[in-house]
Amino acid sequence: MSLEKKERLLKISILRFDPNDPEDFPEMETFEVEEADGMTLYIVLNEIREHHDNSLKFDFVCRAGICGSCAMLVNGRPTLACRTLTAKLDEHITLAPLPLFELIGDLSIHTGKWMRNLNEHLETWIHDKENEMNFDKLEERMEPELADEIYEIDRCVECGCCVAGCGTIQMRPSFTGAVGLNKIARYHLDPRDKRSDEEYYELIGDEDGVFGCMTLLGCQDVCPKDLPLQSKIAYLRRMMLKTSMKN
């Protein structure tokens, strides 16, 4: 790296809109920020808020790529802003909120509400009515490989990127989306969840579920956690098909 390296002047265009203000209308606003070493969009947006416009709305929590709060469209592509290094982008960067979710303002969206509805619909928790737990006793055993496999797909952070990247959901808003299908795959894999194949079929065995997916697989392309969404959706399809044949 040369010592006289000149920092770039980044042009950050942000889609601004405050739905709480009846007089406001959506428009792009551009800010200029001098790039620094190791700069992420988290740093850029905070700098804009602190030095240019303190009304700018966006969501960060962990700022480490762990919590899934900060998903947005970066140059049109859904991704986690906190771990996006500006060095990897052109000097003109456009930012917009993820589509499909309720807008709180500017880049801030209500993914939490959407995900909660989804979880409610799919009942994403362990269903085990018979097995009374006794926490004084040794825990139930689990094959180590199976535990690892469950963890692998339990890593979803509910950021919403797969939803924003989904072609199907654009046309069919009631579609479960990869985030929901992945959760069903997770619980189906887990022997602690006692739901039957038929019960799962009830949840996702239709066009709003796994049969609605057009296999465009934008979800897989944009998932920041590199979850194996493609193979999980394929697996669920086979499973659901089997269940429907059985009945």
Place this chain on the structure above:
Amino acid sequence: MKVIYTDVLIIGGGLAGLRVATGVKERGHDAIVLSLVSPKRSHSAAAQGGMQASLANSKMGEGDNEDVHFSDTIKGSDWGADQDVARMFTHCAPKAIRELAHWGVPWSRVHRGTREAIINAKKVNITEKDEAHGLITARDFGGTKKWRTCYTSDGTGHSMLYAMDNKAHEQDVEIHERLEAISLIHENQKCYGAVARNLMSGELVAYVSKATTIATGGYGRIYSVSTNAIICQGIGQAIALESGVATLGNMEAIQFHPTAIVPVGILTTEGCRGDGGLLLDKDGYRFMPDYEPEKKELASRDVVSRRMTEHIRAGKGVKSKYGDHLWLDITILGREHIEKNLREVKEICENFLGIDPAVDWIPVRPTQHYSMGGIRTKYTGESQTMKGLYSCGEAACWDLHGFNRLGGNSVSETVVAGMLVAEYISDFLDSKESDMTIHSAKIKSFVQAEQEKLDKLLSHENGEDAYVLRRRMEEIMMEKVGIFRNGIELKEAVDELEELLLRSKNIEVFRSKSRAANPALVNAYRTQKMIKVALTCALGAYLRQESRGAHSREDFPARDDENWLKRTITSWPDPQQTMPSVSYEQINIETMEMAPGFRGYGKDLTKHHPMTALREQKVQNITSKLEGEGLDRFAIQDAIMPFMDKLPKKYREINERFGENI
């Protein structure tokens, strides 16, 4: 005025808050959780390395039990912890982890047979028993005698939080998301809920409840660089403080984690060193064995952070434009291990540093990480001075951690304290004591007071810029209330923070005048609160003339049990005060199970209390007498420091454990 009534208001939707919610629900009480963010985004999710529970399933955990976990915790705390609380905690940790297993956490499991591991930079073979196959396994962490830290790869907090939130969902716990509690509603030393602000609409809501729990996590963000999520700003502690009634404990007890990446301060788990990673200096030299020949990289966190700082001060740091740092080398663990057990670390290295930790060394330095201090409570989680106000998890000073928390004990505390405090709250709700007597006019006055404060911030002209004040506060904490502290700098910190506090009364919200979602307004009122919290921390540190755990005074290097075996208690009885009130709570040696001793790091400089030797002798006498009579470890422990009757009945059973009590 919008008023919402409930039995239990829980402020904070992380692991601790959610566990309280499910607990009180199960006992038939209503609960509402207020959360700044969707609960699954809480900072609990960022806990990487694991949760301590003495299951003793794995080979390297053999012989572990509650006694060993207790002793590690007390030593780690530098004898600052409440020993009853530590006993209750170590007894319940195995129950909590099994409960979470039942609720869906995919804990990593023991695999029978021989595998290779790295211990002290050498490859060793570890052979797991056939009978242990499939039970929950554990890894090594700093300051522990046994491998006790249970984990799911390095996403433990994530898995725990998701399972917990899902459980809360199943139980229909009401979650009010993007709501921030900004003051407590109280009368006659009794808490009746909180005034909360909707962060989307700006609306103020009075949540009126019989019991209120603050589970808002730590206050790391009063420092300019912290591993904490940006929402860990100490607002929970601040509203307790501003009540004028509730008290805070040991606010000066701040932990610095040895290995956060430079410059952004994101954590890389202690599991890196637990699994065999090394700390190296600018010459690639492994320096920790020189300082701590026994525990080396796996000494307690406070010790490692100090040794690293000393080593940097000795000129051995790696120069960078962001200041000096050291290296964390996990390359010796091999790619396969990293990609399976340290995958978050790998992602963080790739995304924020552009390096591959299977090949490259990671630039690290000690960074603010954990708040041992917090809302001072009884063992029941209830404030010592305000009826009906509870706190648990990192927000509280319960006091499990004293002056230094062991890695893996914090997520463990969240769920253990959560399940216990839920029972004590439920008992309180089942009693007449919880009957409400507050008038609606009184409730209204609390809402109005908050509305006036917000109006003032929005209408003020020619005032101060909140960002300027906040950044200065963060710098002061960083520079003068850090890893090594001294009287001169601490005095400067206290004086300057007091000045900032005065200036903060005059904050103006520039430009952004919206009453709805308005980040500038949020920053303004939070800054006012944060400066108060920073003052409790700096003043407590200035007054404490000794070194204990993470509180290290260059001008008072010895731990001084004779004068300072006590907790710092701060409060803010009069809103016009510009400095917190300070008092002290004695820690009684006469009832201790483990009298204060030497932790085993560096030279023993401790000024012992005369009572210590007497208590030690007494404990020894009881132990040898009862051992002679053939009593088991439980009976002996009970004779020395009984704690069982403090526990809720359902949690008193003895734990079954691999190879014990089966």
